[in-house]
Structure formats: structure tokens, C-alpha cells
Amino acid sequence: MLTQRWFKILLGLIAGTILFQYCVQRSEPLFNDPRGMGYAGAAACVSCHASTVAAYAQTAHHNTTTPADEKNIKGSFHNDSNRFHYRTDLEVVMEKKEGKFFQTAYEAGQQKTSFPFDIVIGSGRKAQTFLYWQDSNAYQLPVTYSVIGKCWVNSPNYPTDKVRFDRVIPIGCFECHASFVERTGMREEKGYRIDQLNKQSVIYGIDCERCHGPGAAHVAYQQEHPAEKLAKYILTYKNLTNIQKMENCATCHSGLREPMRSPFLFKPGNFLKDFYRPDTVKQSAATLDVHGNQYQLLMESQCFKGAVETMSCGTCHDPHKMERNDMKVFSTRCMSCHQQNGPKFCKMAPKLGATIVNNCIDCHMPAIPSKLISLQSEQAGSIANLVRSHLIAKYPDATSKYLKSVRDE
Numbered sequence: 001m002l003t004q005r006w007f008k009i010l011l012g013l014i015a016g017t018i019l020f021q022y023c024v025q026r027s028e029p030l031f032n033d034p035r036g037m038g039y040a041g042a043a044a045c046v047s048c049h050a051s052t053v054a055a056y057a058q059t060a061h062h063n064t065t066t067p068a069d070e071k072n073i074k075g076s077f078h079n080d081s082n083r084f085h086y087r088t089d090l091e092v093v094m095e096k097k098e099g100k101f102f103q104t105a106y107e108a109g110q111q112k113t114s115f116p117f118d119i120v121i122g123s124g125r126k127a128q129t130f131l132y133w134q135d136s137n138a139y140q141l142p143v144t145y146s147v148i149g150k151c152w153v154n155s156p157n158y159p160t161d162k163v164r165f166d167r168v169i170p171i172g173c174f175e176c177h178a179s180f181v182e183r184t185g186m187r188e189e190k191g192y193r194i195d196q197l198n199k200q201s202v203i204y205g206i207d208c209e210r211c212h213g214p215g216a217a218h219v220a221y222q223q224e225h226p227a228e229k230l231a232k233y234i235l236t237y238k239n240l241t242n243i244q245k246m247e248n249c250a251t252c253h254s255g256l257r258e259p260m261r262s263p264f265l266f267k268p269g270n271f272l273k274d275f276y277r278p279d280t281v282k283q284s285a286a287t288l289d290v291h292g293n294q295y296q297l298l299m300e301s302q303c304f305k306g307a308v309e310t311m312s313c314g315t316c317h318d319p320h321k322m323e324r325n326d327m328k329v330f331s332t333r334c335m336s337c338h339q340q341n342g343p344k345f346c347k348m349a350p351k352l353g354a355t356i357v358n359n360c361i362d363c364h365m366p367a368i369p370s371k372l373i374s375l376q377s378e379q380a381g382s383i384a385n386l387v388r389s390h391l392i393a394k395y396p397d398a399t400s401k402y403l404k405s406v407r408d409e
């Protein structure tokens with residue numbers, strides 16, 4: 001053990017020396033990443049991992065926070081569909097002026113408050129919410145866009161009779177939806193903790209190093225040794241225990257919890273218990289919300305309980321690819337354990353015939369409305385936020401519904 005540890009320290013020293021020499025030679029930092037020395041930034045990965053970088057650019061993770069521009073805002077600015085009414089005489093209008101985008105409140109036709117769209121949160125799978133900067137704080141704009149409802153809606157949990165522009169966004173949104181933002185200070189306001197942030201330091205989206213840890217030494221080494229086919233100074237995922245693999249995803253997929261250390265510092269191999277306070281309420285599968293609790297729900301499933309050493313998020317999800325809605329691909333992953341002619345296959349197989357391989361998901365992981373987040377539209381009322389349950393089980397209702405939908409086709 002001791003020698004292994006010394007070996008690691010030695011490797012670290014060598015890596016440090018290589019990096020140091022680079023910086024001295026250039027008399028400037030090798031990489032200019034706001035996270036500091038050790039990090040290289042996503043642009044530095046392209047030269048050697050081009051196909052991974054290109055595929056990854058399509059994913060929800062990569063696009064989960066973006067600068068607010070024409071391409072990234074999914075909602076319409078057309079004047080037949082760019083309003084949200086709070087009352088007949090009170091509305092917010094989404095406006096485009098000289099290439100910039102604004103939410104402007106009008107009361108009885110008079111312009112009241114107007115703020116720009118600066119940041120988009122949400123890749124556009126279901127919903128997008130928008131932030132604007134003022135000094136060292138980001139604030140949420142009053143109107144959100146529902147991709148499902150294809151309409152502008154009131155931001156979640158906002159009053160329905162007045163327009164608010166004053167909701168400060170905590171650093172937590174960035175901790176799960178971005179790769180970094182620097183906290184420059186904190187202040188108390190009406191008993192609430194307000195984080196002050198450096199807006200120049202935002203690293204949009206979830207980048208390679210958010211999941212793989214700092215990569216500057218790896219880049220420096222591989223550039224110096226182009227013939228080297230093996231990776232150095234970057235953690236090898238395969239060597240992690242199953243629970244470590246799961247916890248790397250669970251930093252953001254185990255619901256809202258209070259951090260003790262900045263989740264930005266979480267690296268593969270670290271443990272959740274060193275970052276978050278334990279959940280004070282022990283929740284059961286029945287009370288866990290489907291929204292964001294994939295980690296706990298999966299662990300409650302019979303599949304996981306019967307495959308604790310081998311099953312992780314990566315069993316079904318390829319972290320570098322956009323595979324959304326491809327039920328056939330996901331079903332193949334179920335069948336890596338539940339082989340079609342094996343003893344653990346579906347009891348419904350005789351009834352379903354050959355088509356069973358197309359979709360195990362709608363019957364065993366149905367999409368269920370989140371109890372936490374629903375959006376209020378002007379015309380259609382509440383828009384359900386459907387989330388795939390990671391409690392893999394037998395669902396009689398979902399089964400009837402799926403059978404009916406197949407018959408109706």
C-alpha cells in the first residue's frame with residue numbers, strides 16, 4: 001500500500017514539474033481556465049478526442065447552460081406569441097431590440113421594468129428559465145419557456161398576480177447546471193444567504209473536466225508524448241468501484257441537498273458523504289420525487305439490489321452521446337442482463353411476441369409527473385412535467401396504457 005501511495009505522489013510530482021516547466025518556458029499560464037492551475041478547459045481536449053467532443057456537443061449536459069442568444073432561447077419573440085398575462089392589464093412581453101433579448105413588464109400599456117436575457121438554464125428538453133446579471137448577482141426573469149407546452153409560462157413558484165424581477169439565484173443552480181462560477185462573497189438579506197458571484201468566471205454547460213477531474217497535466221503529457229497510446233495523469237474510470245461511478249453522477253442526480261463543500265470540487269473517486277449533509281428525512285421510494293432523484297430510485301430497484309457490484313448509471317447511459325427517446329437502444333441495455341431466452345426474461349413475452357425488444361421502458365420505467373415542479377401556462381393551465389421513474393418495477397397501469405397505445409397504432 002505504502003509503495004503504491006509513494007508511487008502516486010511521485011507521479012504527481014513529475015506531472016507538476018512538467019506543467020511548471022511549460023509555464024516557465026512560456027512565462028504565462030499554460031491554460032487560462034477560471035478553475036485555476038490543473039484545469040485545461042474543454043477546448044484543449046479537441047485535438048486528440050475530436051469525435052467524443054463532437055458527439056458530446058449534442059447532449060443535454062453540454063447545453064444545460066448557455067449564453068442567451070437567438071440559437072439558444074427556444075421561445076418565440078413573434079408578436080403573436082411573445083406575451084404572458086398576469087392580469088388583463090398586466091403583462092410581460094418578450095422583446096428583441098438590436099439583437100438583444102428582453103423581458104419587459106407593461107401595466108395598463110405603460111412600460112414598467114425591463115431586463116435582458118443573459119443566461120439560459122435548461123438545454124431545451126422540457127423547459128428553459130432565464131437569468132440576468134446585476135453587479136455580482138444573477139436574478140431569475142419572471143417568465144420561463146415550456147418546451148413541452150410550446151408556450152411562455154410563469155416561472156415556477158412565482159406569484160400569479162404580480163411580476164417579480166427580484167429573485168436572486170443561488171450558486172446551487174450553477175453547481176448542477178454549469179462547470180464553474182467563482183463565489184466572491186456572501187451576504188445575508190432577510191434571513192436568506194445570498195451568494196455573490198463573478199460573472200466573468202462562468203464556465204457554461206457541464207464540461208469534460210466536470211466529470212473527469214482536472215486534465216491539464218494529462219494534456220501536457222500527451223502533447224509531449226504523441227506516440228503514447230496510454231493515458232496518463234487522468235483518472236481511469238474502469239478502476240473506480242461501482243458506487244464511486246454512481247456517486248460521480250449523483251453529485252447532481254440525487255436531488256436538492258445542502259452542500260458542505262463546493263460541489264465544483266467533486267472529482268471522480270470522491271464520495272458524496274464528504275460533500276453533502278446527509279438527508280435529514282429518510283425517504284422511501286413511494287415519497288421520493290421522480291425529479292432529479294434517479295440515484296435513490298435506482299438503488300431501490302430490484303435490478304440494482306440484485307446487481308450491486310455491476311450496475312451503475314453507465315450500464316444504460318453513454319455519457320458522451322445524445323440517445324434520448326431511443327427506446328430500442330435502452331431496451332438492448334436491459335437485455336444485457338435479461339436475455340431474451342434466459343430465465344430472467346419478461347413474463348409478458350409470450351403475449352407481446354417479437355415486438356417486446358422495441359420497448360421495455362414504457363412498461364417498467366414509466367414517465368410520471370414530478371410533484372415538485374409543474375408550470376402554469378396562461379391558456380392550458382398546469383403543464384405536467386413528466387420524468388422517467390428510475391424505480392424499475394412492474395407497473396400494471398403503465399402496462400395497460402402501453403398495450404392500448406400499441407393496439408391503437
Ligand code: HEC
Nearest residue numbers: 040044045048208212215219222223229230231234236237
Ligand atoms: C495530446 C493528446 C491528448 C489531449 C490534448 C487530451 N487527451 Fe485524453 N487521452 C489521450 C490519449 C492518447 C488517451 C489514451 C487513449 C484513449 O483512451 O483514447 C487519452 C485518454 C483519456 C481518457 C481515458 C482515460 C482512461 O484511462 O480511461 C480521458 C477521460 C481523457 N483522455 C480525458 C481528456 C480530457 C478531459 C482532455 C481535455 C482536458 C484530454 N483528454 C485531452 C490524449 C489526449
Ligand code: HEC
Nearest residue numbers: 060061064122123125176177206248249252313317319324
Ligand atoms: C454537474 C452536474 C451533473 C453531473 C455530474 C451529471 N449530470 Fe446528468 N444532468 C444534469 C443536468 C443539470 C441535467 C439536465 C440537463 C438539461 O436538459 O438542461 C442532466 C441530464 C441528464 C440526463 C438526461 C439527458 C437527456 O437527453 O434526456 C441523463 C440521462 C443524465 N443526466 C445522466 C447522467 C449520468 C449517467 C451521469 C454520470 C456519468 C451524469 N448525468 C452526471 C447534471 C449532471
Ligand code: HEC
Nearest residue numbers: 121122123124125126127128129172173176252255291292
Ligand atoms: C442538485 C442539482 C440541481 C440543482 C441544485 C438545480 N438543478 Fe435544475 N436540474 C437538475 C437535473 C438533474 C435536471 C434534470 C431533471 C430531470 O429531468 O429529472 C434539472 C432540470 C432543470 C430544468 C429543465 C431542463 C430541461 O431542459 O428539461 C431547468 C429549467 C432547471 N433545472 C433549472 C434550475 C434552476 C433555475 C436551479 C436553481 C434554482 C436549478 N435548476 C437547480 C439538477 C439540479
Ligand code: HEC
Nearest residue numbers: 045049052053056061206207208209211212237314319320
Ligand atoms: C457526464 C459525465 C461525463 C462527461 C461530461 C464526459 N465524460 Fe468522458 N466518460 C464518462 C464516463 C462515465 C466514462 C466511462 C465510460 C465507460 O464506462 O466506458 C467516460 C470515459 C471517457 C473516455 C475513455 C473511454 C471512452 O469512452 O472513450 C474518454 C477518452 C473520455 N471519457 C473523454 C471525455 C471528453 C473528451 C469529454 C468532453 C467532451 C468527456 N469525456 C465528458 C463521463 C463523462
Ligand code: HEC
Nearest residue numbers: 302303306307310311315333334337344360364392393394
Ligand atoms: C445489471 C443487470 C440488469 C440490468 C441492466 C437490468 N436489470 Fe432488471 N433485474 C436485474 C436483477 C439482478 C433483478 C432481480 C431479480 C432477479 O434476480 O431475477 C432484476 C429485476 C427486474 C424486474 C423485476 C422487478 C420486481 O420488482 O419484481 C424487472 C421488471 C426488471 N428487472 C426490468 C428491467 C428493465 C426494464 C431493464 C432496463 C431498463 C432492466 N431490468 C435492466 C438485473 C438487471
Ligand code: HEC
Nearest residue numbers: 249253294295298312313315316324325326330361387388
Ligand atoms: C436500467 C437502465 C438505466 C439505468 C441503470 C439508469 N437509467 Fe437513467 N434512464 C433510463 C431510461 C430508459 C431513460 C429514459 C430515456 C428517454 O426517455 O430518452 C432514462 C432517463 C434518465 C434521465 C432523464 C429523465 C427524464 O425523464 O427527464 C436522467 C436524468 C437519468 N436517466 C439519469 C440517470 C442516472 C443519474 C442514473 C444512475 C443513478 C441512471 N439514469 C441510471 C435507463 C436507465
Ligand code: HEC
Nearest residue numbers: 334338344345346347348356357359360363394399402403
Ligand atoms: C406491455 C408491457 C411490458 C413490456 C413491453 C415489457 N414488460 Fe416486462 N413485465 C410486464 C409485466 C406486467 C410483468 C409482470 C408479469 C407477471 O408478473 O405476470 C413483467 C415482468 C417482467 C420481469 C419479471 C419477471 C419475473 O420473473 O418476475 C422482468 C425481468 C421483465 N418484465 C423485463 C422486461 C424486459 C427486459 C422487457 C423488454 C425486453 C420487458 N420486460 C417488456 C410488462 C411489460
